[in-house]
Amino acid sequence: MVVVLNSDELELVYSRVYHDIFNKNAEFVVKYYSYAGLKSRIKLESRFMKKKFFIKLSDGFVDFPETFHVALAHILISKIMRRECPLSYKRIYRKWVNLESSENIHMDLKRSRGHSIKDCPEGKVYDLSDSFSRMNKYYFDGVLSVPVLKWGNVITSRKFGHYDPSNHVIHVSKTLDSENVPLFVVDFVMYHEMLHIVVGSKKKRCNRVVHSAEFRGLEKKYESFDEAKAFLEKLG
Numbered sequence: 001m002v003v004v005l006n007s008d009e010l011e012l013v014y015s016r017v018y019h020d021i022f023n024k025n026a027e028f029v030v031k032y033y034s035y036a037g038l039k040s041r042i043k044l045e046s047r048f049m050k051k052k053f054f055i056k057l058s059d060g061f062v063d064f065p066e067t068f069h070v071a072l073a074h075i076l077i078s079k080i081m082r083r084e085c086p087l088s089y090k091r092i093y094r095k096w097v098n099l100e101s102s103e104n105i106h107m108d109l110k111r112s113r114g115h116s117i118k119d120c121p122e123g124k125v126y127d128l129s130d131s132f133s134r135m136n137k138y139y140f141d142g143v144l145s146v147p148v149l150k151w152g153n154v155i156t157s158r159k160f161g162h163y164d165p166s167n168h169v170i171h172v173s174k175t176l177d178s179e180n181v182p183l184f185v186v187d188f189v190m191y192h193e194m195l196h197i198v199v200g201s202k203k204k205r206c207n208r209v210v211h212s213a214e215f216r217g218l219e220k221k222y223e224s225f226d227e228a229k230a231f232l233e234k235l236g
Contacts, residue, residue, distance in 0.1 A: 004062055007031055008234070009213060013066065014055060017073040021083070026051040032059040036113035037166075038106045042076040053080070060105045064103070068096045109178060110166040121149035123177035128170070131183075131190040139191060140198065147197070151177055157236050161189040163196040175235070188228035195219060 005013065010030040018026045027050070035058040041052040055076065061069075071092035078085035096102060121128035128149035134145050156173040163170050170193045170222040176186050199215045222228065 010055070010069060013069050013165070014053065014073045017070060018053075018077055021074075021077065021081075022109075026053060028053045028055060030055040030057065032057050034059055034061060034113060037110045038102065039075060040072060042080050044080050049188060053077075058109065060109050063200050064096060067092060071096075076204065107166045108158070110159065110164075120151060123151050123174065125177050125179055125181075126183070126186050128172055128190065131187050132170070135187055135194055136189045140194065142198060144194060153173075160232060161193045163193045165196075165200075168197075181235075182231065184224040185231050186220055187230050188224065189232075192219060 002029040007030050011028045013175060014028040015026065016029055017026070018024070029052070032206045033056050035056075038060045039055040039056075039058045040061070043056075054177075057072075061072075071089040074089040075226065077083075080119055083135050099105075112150070121132075126185070128151065129146075130147055132146060136142050147163075148167065150169055150171050152171050152173045152175075154173075155175050161171065170190070172186070172189055172193070175181075178187060195215055195218055196210065199212065199218065219225065
């Protein structure tokens with residue numbers, strides 16, 4: 001039977017973890033929030049040599065056991081204090097969040113609380129619907145259902161695409177919606193994100209691998225793979 005920890009009990013957990021790490025005391029305020037997914041946040045306020053930490057946890061974590069919360073406390077405190085968190089706590093954390101039941105909680109929260117997503121595939125230069133249609137016909141025999149296709153709102157320099165499985169959405173960075181970007185590069189990013197739909201993610205020990213060996217092998221089947229990768233590396 002899992003013992004549900006309330007805010008007061010979680011504050012004791014975090015205080016104990018901090019004392020174990022630094023042999024000092026600090027004040028913690030821990031509360032559950034209605035996040036759209038399994039998320040956690042930590043904020044530090046220092047005043048008159050005293051540290052006060054504010055922890056925000058998704059209410060999706062409410063039924064997670066104390067061992068998980070201890071591991072998460074180590075991770076969050078280590079992160080904000082710029083220390084290396086012991087691998088053992090990272091493994092405990094990944095063990096719990098990678099459970100199928102945890103993933104279902106995460107997806108349900110994103111669906112029920114996430115922002116509504118408008119279908120806006122048309123950019124100033126390229127139409128994502130056309131790109132999806134080309135890639136679907138050429139590489140997937142036209143069998144993939146059309147997800148929501150959406151241009152991003154900001155210019156990016158590293159991540160040029162993202163597939164959101166909870167809402168079945170492909171996001172493409174608006175950096176690529178430019179006359180300076182070749183069509184084969186836009187199509188490559190679309191193909192890459194479509195592979196996430198087909199291949200999914202794989203579990204390896206306590207980790208979830210999204211770019212598996214199978215994924216990388218299929219990615220290289222794109223006819224302009226080398227040219228597209230080189231262009232994106234230069235763009236980044």
